[in-house]
Amino acid sequence: MNNWFHGKFGVQFIGKDQICSSGDTAVPNGRVENSRGRRLSTVAKLGLAAACVLGLAACVTPQERHAMDQNQCYAFGFEPGTDAFAECMMGLHQQRAVAQANSNLYWQAQLAEQNRRREARQDLYKIASLQRSGDPRFPVCGASSDGGMDHRTMTWYGPNCRAR
Structure with a gap:
């Protein structure tokens, strides 16, 4: 399995040797080919991408959210293990908590x-x-x-x- 790095913390990519559930093989250059070697049409690719985005928009595990927060703080220039990095992580957590509280208040209203x-x-x-x-x-x-x-x-x- 290939690990592609975005920032300092790894994000996993389905490698060429792995088969998706639809029988398509992902290739690192961004093309998607099915098992018969034909290229998928642009409309099919866009539809698949839209379905994946909609399906996974709210599906983020706590570990993935933590890794995304770490990547964001690292992208801001904070080094892991420093007080500034910890403050950045706490700030992101507090922003998320405030957003969730506001959402709860909205739905209660x-x-x-x-x-x-x-x-x-x-x-x-x-x-x-x-x-x-x-x-x-x-x-x-x-x-x-x-x-x-x-x-x-x-x-x-x-x-x-x-x-x-």
Whole structure:
């Protein structure tokens, strides 16, 4: 297996002798040839590259992330084993933690907003269903109604029906 170095820490490359799952052989000059010796079309290469990028975008093991961080700090000019290198590594970790915390807050806010809208819609359905009580133009709400059950009055409610 060939090791190609990007910075100081190695990144592995599938060598010429190794076969990919699709039967293609990777060649160091960037060409991809299948086992019959024909070259893949440009569209197929682009499609394969896009699929790989999308499939592997979020798939980074902690070891790979650590190696990428080391490479980044090394690329910034910090030598491994120095205090500056350690500070660079901690800074990258803290940036990632802040980004994750911000992402968590964003999704919590999205969920809270969805819950507020659903509760407001249900309150509107309850009021409308109670106002339609006794109106024969609307069917009586039941378990199949889109609203729900008002546990205070023990009646069903929904957008297009009446409570009783």
